[in-house]
Amino acid sequence: MSDPSLPARSVPDLPLSGRCFCGAVTFAVAEPPSGVIACHCHDCQQMHGTYNPMAAVPRGALSVSGEALVWFASSAKARRGFCGRCGSRLFKDNLGSDRVLVSMGSFDGSTGLRLLRNIWTESKGDWYDLPAEEPPRA
Numbered sequence: 001m002s003d004p005s006l007p008a009r010s011v012p013d014l015p016l017s018g019r020c021f022c023g024a025v026t027f028a029v030a031e032p033p034s035g036v037i038a039c040h041c042h043d044c045q046q047m048h049g050t051y052n053p054m055a056a057v058p059r060g061a062l063s064v065s066g067e068a069l070v071w072f073a074s075s076a077k078a079r080r081g082f083c084g085r086c087g088s089r090l091f092k093d094n095l096g097s098d099r100v101l102v103s104m105g106s107f108d109g110s111t112g113l114r115l116l117r118n119i120w121t122e123s124k125g126d127w128y129d130l131p132a133e134e135p136p137r138a
């Protein structure tokens with residue numbers, strides 16, 4: 001049974017789609033991500049200008065198009081994918097993971113997703129409050 005006190009959750013059609021600001025890089029997600037993880041680490045804040053809400057997408061469900069996509073090795077364990085033309089930060093790829101993290105702001109329209117978890121909260125900025133987590137509904 002769904003909780004009547006919570007607003008109805010829209011379930012968008014698959015695949016979800018998205019793009020960078022200029023449109024040179026586009027992507028599609030063929031399976032629904034489980035939800036959103038907001039990373040408050042210093043690396044994400046420097047790269048995105050603020051904390052970084054991302055959806056964990058199964059690697060095989062993500063297809064990306066556009067020769068403007070550039071990968072930057074942000075550490076020995078992760079690389080960041082961004083548009084080399086407009087600079088939009090689209091992906092974080094933790095090497096060896098079966099999922100790729102996709103920036104929530106890059107999706108087209110509604111995603112039907114909710115914030116499941118804040119991570120690296122000890123390094124969050126002092127100028128904002130943590131966004132509310134909303135665990136998956138039964």
Ligand SMILES: [Zn+2]
Pocket residue numbers: 020021022023024025068083084085086087088
């Ligand atoms: Zn672009």
